[in-house]
Amino acid sequence: MQNTVEVSGKVHWIGTNDRRTHLFENMWPLEHGVSYNSYIINDEKVALVDTVEIGTASEYLDNIKSIIGDKKIDYVIINHMEPDHSGALGAIIHRFPDVKLIGNIKTLKILTAYFTINEENYITVNDGDELDLGYHKLKFVMTPWVHWPETMVTYDTTDKILFSCDAFGTFGSLDGGIFDDEINFEFYEEEMRRYYSNIVGKYSNMVQKAFKKLDGIPVNTICSSHGPIWRENPGRVLDLYNKWSKYETERGVVIVWGSMYGNTEKMADIIARHLVNNGIKNIKMYDASKTHISYIIRDIWKYKGLILGSCAYNSAMYPKMAQLCAELEHMQVKEHHLGIFGSYSWNGGGVKNLMKFAENIEFELIAEPAEIKGSPSEGNLDQLEVIAKEMAKRLKEDFPTQS
Ligand SMILES: Cc1cc2nc3c(=O)[nH]c(=O)nc-3n(C[C@H](O)[C@H](O)[C@H](O)COP(=O)(O)O)c2cc1C
Ligand SMILES: [Fe+2]
Ligand SMILES: [Fe+2]
CATH class of the missing domain: 3.40.50.360 (Flavodoxin domain)
Known part of the structure; x- marks a missing residue:
């Protein structure tokens, strides 16, 4: 039995917990660990949304196998090239040599600086482009500088899931609870603010731009790259991010x-x-x-x-x-x-x-x-x-x- 959790129908959390690393980016204390969230959409076409840090790649490959068995992966969507998400990409390409890699033009430039890939297997997407997996239809939205220049998010128009990458991410491993209705919110809120203020906060104006872009899109579930999945009350973390990126503070x-x-x-x-x-x-x-x-x-x-x-x-x-x-x-x-x-x-x-x-x-x-x-x-x-x-x-x- 592998450590995977169904998010909705064909969508599964297949991420890993890292409780060994002391410092994230070799700088930020991980007293309570961190999770690298990756998702698989096991549709007519099989897609991965991001991967995990290289240190947990072996467990990650087992997680994938437990969902798709001997099927192959058709696409890997690369929302962000930072190694906490792209680290296992090499292992994926090795196991599935024909897999199509999906990212934007900026992703490709960073990708080829770290990995040897067959560029014929790279699909460049632009803002608003869509990918049909069969039942699920995905849409790509460019959100540059939330956290790197190439960062984008993926929106599943079928189940209204936003794969938000670093946005709404938290430090803290997933200790049994995966969804917001299964966890102690206060703990993750503190760790989300620590992640935001130290990692993403510098680009708050770009977070605001991303908000404007996503405004009006109905979101049932937010699947971030670190920490819990926000399905019971995604509005709560949207409000927090909106407030923090506007530098709104409190009395204290x-x-x-x-x-x-x-x-x-x-x-x-x-x-x-x-x-x-x-x-x-x-x-x-x-x-x-x-x-x-x-x-x-x-x-x-x-x-x-x-x-x-x-x-x-x-x-x-x-x-x-x-x-x-x-x-x-x-x-x-x-x-x-x-x-x-x-x-x-x-x-x-x-x-x-x-x-x-x-x-x-x-x-x-x-x-x-x-x-x-x-x-x-x-x-x-x-x-x-x-x-x-x-x-x-x-x-x-x-x-x-x-x-
Ligand atoms: C290594 C060291 C360097 C110091 N450099 C200065 C200095 O450049 N100028 C100064 O006015 N006092 C200097 N002091 C004195 C301290 O600033 C002073 O003792 C102060 O009251 C210490 O405050 P504290 O008890 O909060 O550490 C220095 C003290 C030490 C131990
Ligand atoms: Fe990042
Ligand atoms: Fe990250």
């Missing part, structure tokens, strides 16, 4: 600091207490040395308030904070209220460089930075309170109905 504050000996951390605690005294309940606090930036960025994508602290370190920002700031700039995070603080002993450097970051990323500073020589103590705490009060005031104005 993320406080992150870099601190060697705890003085900057103490400042963070004082600010947090003042925020609470001023009516803010959602406060997420992170030591930049301890928590991987992917979790911090996940929460920064959620809350409008951001307060960053750094001790001075060799006339610069504390390196872990510098790394976070560089990543925030790289991901082009937008539209946050920013507060800054930090401790120093002689010429400073932390706060000065946080101010440079604020300028680069074009976040509005809500108040003068709080820079304290040595430890926070009676007599130098005022500015910490000013930052908290200003932040609370703006958040209450922005989100009058939220708590």
Whole structure:
């Protein structure tokens, strides 16, 4: 018995779970694993929608066999060339040498840079082109930069299934539950936001373009490339993606600091207490040395308030904070209220460089930075309170109905 699940009639999930890899893209922690979702449509013509990462190819081939037996695969639809989806392509071509590969013109250029293929077996599709499998009729929609330039999605007009590739994908393996009505949504929502903010978020304007393109198309089921299949309530994840790609945030504050000996951390605690005294309940606090930036960025994508602290370190920002700031700039995070603080002993450097970051990323500073020589103590705490009060005031104005 192989690990495959029927999605609808002829459509089956034949993906794999990866609970061994520590870091996705060798960068993002996979505490709870990840799934590489591939789908097979066992129609008059047999089509695969994407494949899996190469490390799980052997199990994947078994999954295929358990559905089609000795039948052959007619088509592989390549929605995206990133190796978490194209990794097993070589194994598929090896087993089914006549298989037709379907992608767009940009896919072909990337494909031939990594695989030796017979180009006569490549079918180039354009936006809106259709493929008839017998019962199922598929339509291809180009969604460039959600996540790579060649990325496209495949829409099954028969059962109204959107094979959305990375869009609506989550970290987290599929632990028995495959469909949204079988899982704990809150867990996957957090992991979806971590995936979105760190992997796709940089291209939010292209996500919005994709939304406009797909607007009005009826979708019963979303089959993404990572994480659960959204069949009970696909509208829920469509709404989340729409919100995140419009940089819409909520009432709350993320406080992150870099601190060697705890003085900057103490400042963070004082600010947090003042925020609470001023009516803010959602406060997420992170030591930049301890928590991987992917979790911090996940929460920064959620809350409008951001307060960053750094001790001075060799006339610069504390390196872990510098790394976070560089990543925030790289991901082009937008539209946050920013507060800054930090401790120093002689010429400073932390706060000065946080101010440079604020300028680069074009976040509005809500108040003068709080820079304290040595430890926070009676007599130098005022500015910490000013930052908290200003932040609370703006958040209450922005989100009058939220708590
Ligand atoms: C390796 C190292 C480098 C430092 N570099 C600077 C510096 O360039 N400028 C400065 O004003 N203080 C510098 N300091 C002093 C710290 O910024 C200061 O002790 C601060 O209070 C530490 O805050 P923390 O307790 O949050 O780590 C340095 C300290 C260390 C250990
Ligand atoms: Fe990707
Ligand atoms: Fe992916």
